[in-house]
């Protein structure tokens with residue numbers, strides 16, 4: 450079973466022997482990995498832990514429903530909290546430590562007067578619909594990095610914009626941490642696993658795989674014929690209409706470069722060997738679902 454800590458000082462004390470070069474042979478230096486989560490763990494999270502285990506000796510999983518990344522009227526209060534079940538699942542993948550702090554432990558003052566802002570990259574996609582969301586992610590991830598001081602940290606590609614922001618944070622704040630992006634884990638019918646999938650009713654759950662199917666279809670269209678940007682925009686609009694007609698309300702559906710830059714006639718759209726990404730956020734009932742699909746295009750569209 451992983452060892453659970455609720456306090457920063459206790460976790461630091463527990464991790465110290467693994468990084469203290471005086472205590473162990475140089476050849477046995479231990480690498481520490483961090484997997485940050487909000488709990489209510491599913492197979493997607495467990496896969497992050499397996500990947501972390503491949504790159505490190507000690508894996509710390511944080512479980513914290515972070516209030517600063519939820520906006521007014523969002524689901525902070527109802528977000529599922531299932532610590533005992535989470536710890537049992539983490540035992541099956543050999544996680545070493547669970548860090549499950551209280552809000553007071555993480556935020557002596559709430560809201561914290563100090564902020565961590567990622568700038569322009571947050572002015573689009575999820576950052577545009579959830580104002581301030583990535584400021585909350587920025588401060589909590591910075592704190593987790595300072596508390597755990599991991600050598601590596603693993604984040605899922607499902608939250609693609611978040612992953613890009615964290616890579617930027619590590620670069621700009623000089624954290625000595627390798628960031629690993631983990632592929633999206635899906636249900637058999639293609640739906641990206643997500644804690645919020647449990648908000649779906651049985652009939653909504655039947656509809657939900659449409660999101661992935663439509664992204665795959667659009668990706669196929671983008672790679673199989675030469676398109677002008679106008680034609681690609683039209684395919685994007687048709688995709689959005691079909692997703693809405695299936696019962697979703699699309700928040701955004703966009704094609705970007707894999708670095709989340711806009712595609713313009715003058716830039717990526719007409720150059721060869723480009724890596725594009727289709728990103729979607731869509732409401733289905735009470736659940737706001739995210740998905741994305743990378744598209745490698747080896748010729749002008």
Ligand SMILES: Nc1ncnc2c1ncn2[C@@H]1O[C@H](COP(=O)(O)OP(=O)(O)OP(=O)(O)O)[C@@H](O)[C@H]1O
Nearest residue numbers: 486487488493604605607608633634642643644645
């Ligand atoms: N299906 C998945 N495949 C890969 N990584 C995932 C998947 N779902 C979540 N993750 C990753 O797990 C980490 C913790 O995410 P989080 O605890 O918010 O889970 P979630 O299922 O995405 O929850 P939510 O439904 O609240 O968005 C993030 O890095 C996230 O990208």
Ligand SMILES: CC(C)(CO)[C@@H](O)C(=O)[O-]
Nearest residue numbers: 485486487515586589608
């Ligand atoms: C990275 C994270 C754990 C920070 O609260 C959260 O945004 C998430 O679960 O993706």
Ligand code: BAL
Nearest residue numbers: 487518519582608611
């Ligand atoms: N996985 C993203 C965290 C959030 O929606 O707040």
